[in-house]
Amino acid sequence: MNTTTDPQPDRRQRDFAAQHMHTVLARLAGPDAKPRADQLYAVHAVLQPASRVLVVQATGWGKSAVYWAATHAMRSTGSGPTLVVSPLLALMRDQVAAAERAGLKAATVNSTNIDDWDDVFQRLDDDAVDVLLVSPERLGNPRFAARLVQLLSRVGLIVIDEAHCISDWGFDFRPDYQRLARALLSTPTASVLATTATANERVTHDIGQQLGAGTVTFRGTLARTSLTLSVVPGLSPLARYAWMADALKQLPGSGIVYVLTVAEADRLTAFLRSCGHAVDAYTGQIDADTRLQVEDRLRHNQVKAVVATSALGMGYDKPDLGFCVHVGSPSTPVAYYQQVGRAGRAVVHAEGVLLPSDADERIWDYFATASIPDPQTADKVLACLAAAGRGLLEIEAQTGVRRGRLEALLKILAVEGVVIKDGSAWKATGQTYVHDTAKWAALARVRQQEANIMRQYANGQGCLMAYLQTALDDSSPTPCGRCSVCTGHLPYPGLTPSQDKMIAARDFLRGMDVPIEPRKRWPAGVSRKGNILGFEAGRAVAFADDPAWVNELQALLVSGALVSPGGDVSEPCLPEALLAGALATLGRWSKVWGHRPVCVVPLPAPRMFANQQMALHISQKGRLPLHKVLSWTGHAAPDDAASTPVVAHLESVIRLLPGASLPDGPVLLVATEVRTRWAATVAAALLRENGASQVLLLALHLQP
Known part of the structure; x- marks a missing residue:
């Protein structure tokens, strides 16, 4: 036990805490379960009037038993x-x-049981609820916010679980969580217990400061x-798939089985299933009912594994x-632990x-920068909100800030009190935003240091358990x-997965088609309005x-950088395997078409050579006429910008060439790379407006 104070309860208080701890632990783990000494000390500390207690202990230590026992005693x-x-x-x-x-x-009270809220609130009024669990986003809901003051006047204990989420320095900092925690900590009467298994010394200190003076x-x-x-x-990357198929x-x-992205979760799940393994995918994009089903299937050992993003983690x-x-x-290392x-x-x-x-x-680089606000972008957003409240689409269109970064920034600004959300609209409060340059620069340095630690961990520079303990500022790291x-x-299959699984992984993944979803509506502020008439499927x-396709995608990147716009269209530069993959994709896809395309059109781009070469290849192998009817005049579209300025550019x-004509029927629009889908959407709209x-849409590579 490491405490900022050394609690020494008298006999009566200690017996009272122990009585309720034993009762709760027996119900949770059986009559022979014995509490840890630290658990008893923590329960006693929580039972003190208006106490502030922080518990940082390993997963499985029994942190939840502390707040259930304290609740049992207080009630x-x-x-x-x-x-x-x-x-x-x-x-x-x-x-x-x-x-x-x-x-x-x-x-x-959470987003999935809104219809039950009135019943829950009534049970609270009747004092028929011992424990109310809420999500951090509830503070933004007017119905819940209206009840918060009354609720805080009655609660005996507030528990902030997974408390590292309220720290800017935590690996999974959540502005909504910090904002709710600040509101709850304003109560002068209730005790507060914060718990986490993943906090180094810096995060522990920050949480303690937020809890207030006298925190134990x-x-x-x-x-x-x-x-x-x-x-x-x-x-x-391919060998990792084969390794998993063998290892299961x-x-x-x-x-x-944790992965870093939703796409990886879906791909790996599909491959492992093809090898006969019972596995499910779990990501932030599946609905709440499906998540519950997957959790239960894993809990009851009905699957060998769940392939998950960080959506399946805490608790x-x-x-x-x-x-x-x-x-x-x-x-x-904190996220990994x-x-x-x-x-x-x-x-x-x-x-x-x-x-x-x-x-x-x-992937690390993307998430590291996404969590740190840019002061110029913040000023731009606040200027947009100065006159009136606006919804996300309108802010995105006027500022040019992409949706994901805009949502993250607005949450941070809300924590600082400079914006509020009113229904679906965001409004400026009139409070000046002061960008804490020193803090955010320090956070960026910490993120770099943490990334270096994970590189060293992956290189095996010392006992792995002791390495994680050291990274989390454990006072007693020792070789395990x-x-x-x-x-x-090394666990089976060691450094060398089986050759048959390597081949199976390659063949399976190369046989997977990647859908390209069409854009649905034109953004505000461009010449076209309303629903989009563009490409129908991709x-x-x-x-x-x-x-x-790791090697081929790298070759595609290199070839795109080296080819000359004035080069010979017949000169080979695109990876042959990817071109063969395009034909295979085309063959599978054609089975669901109503009609065969009547021609191939290369998507216009600042450097069109690669798209033209791909179009020529598809034209020759597919025996389809090649029609180069679209041109690009001007510089590239703005990078990392919102939809309105991109589409306007x-x-x-993008223009239809003078005198260009198309045969009647479907057109196959081809490109080596597609990212935002807006260039393909504008080009397809021109083709549709001129008779297609x-x-x-067929692409070699869809970028996230």
Whole structure:
């Protein structure tokens, strides 16, 4: 135990805390379960009037038992209900079930049960709820916000679970969470308990400062004796797929396979299923009911593994999880520890395996910059909101800030109090935004340092468990004697997956078509209005860092940079395998067409040579006429900008050549690369406006 103060409860107080801790623990884990000394100290600390307590302990230590026991004790003396702030729906569902097993009456208010809110509020008024769980986004809901002041006047305990989310320095900082935490911490009467398993010294200090003076901190060792950590280095992206297909035959029990992107989750799930493995995908893009079904299937061992993004992480409760494999490395040791710590909580042995790749760092860079506000962009957004409230689409159109970055920025500005959300509109409050340059620069440096630590971890520079302990500022890191560095042993299949799985992975992934969804509506502020009449459907050979096409995509990038716009269109420069893949994609796709295309048209671009070469290849092999009817006059479209300025520019530079004519029927529009889809949309609109009955889009590479 590491505490900022040394609590010494008298006998009566200690017995009172122990009585309720024993009662709750017996209900949760059986009559023979014994509380840890630190758990008893923490419960006693929480029971002090208006206390502020922070518990930083490893996953599986029993942090939730502390707040259930404290709630049980406080309710027995007539205190109000406990309010638990929880960042994930999956976590809330598990917590409701755990609270009820502990003998507490629990309810939740979240985005999936809006119809139940009135009943929950009535039960709160009747004092028939011991525990209310809410998500951080509820503060933005007027119905919940209107009840908050009354609720805070009655609660006896506020629990901020996964408290690293309220820290700017935390690996998973969430502005909504910090904003709600600040509102809750304003209560002068309720006790506050913050818990996390993933906080280094900097994050622990920051949380303590937010909780306030007099915070009592309980921090224990983060070592996990049941977890055997391994790093399998040097695998290509394709080899990682083959490795997983082999490894699932021998990994113990059921587990989680973490990936960095939604696309990777979908691809890997599909491949592992093709190899006969029972696996499900879990990402932020699946609906709430499906998430619940997948969680339950894993919990009851109905699947061997769930292939998941970070959407399945904090608080998911399956104590007997046998393994956690990362196909791709998280950017911080804290994030990695949080995820790999899902495994081995109630089993003697579990495997935690990392399969790193050089491609991981491009994803790290994106997320690292997305979480840090740009002061010029903030000023632009605030100027847009100065006159009146505006919705996201309108702000995006007027400022040129892309949707994802705009949403992240608005949440940060809301935490600073300079904007508020009123219904679907954002409004400026009139408060001046002061950009804390020093803080954000320091955060960027910390992110770089954390990335360096993960590189060193992946290179096996010391005991893996001790390395994670050191990265999280554990005071007693020691070699574990179990990891792949300590023993020199790698889990099956080691460094070399089977050749048959390598071939199977390549063939399967190269046989997957990548849909390109058409744009639906023109953005505000451009010449065309309303619904889009453009390309009706699209297919790509590869998406993002597609593991089946890594070498070919690199060659495509190089060829696009080296070819001359005035070069010979017959000169080979595009990777032959990708061109063959385009023909194969075309062949599969043609089975669902109503009519065969009547011609091929290259998509115009600032450097059209590659698109023209692809169009020529498709024309020759597919025996379709080639019609070069579109031109590009001017510079490239603005990069990393919102839809309105991009489309306005494209409308000015893409033209139908004078005298151009098209045969009657569907047109196949082809491009080597597609990213925003706006160039293809504008080009397809021109083709439709000039007689094409249908436009189909074929690309070699769809970029995220």
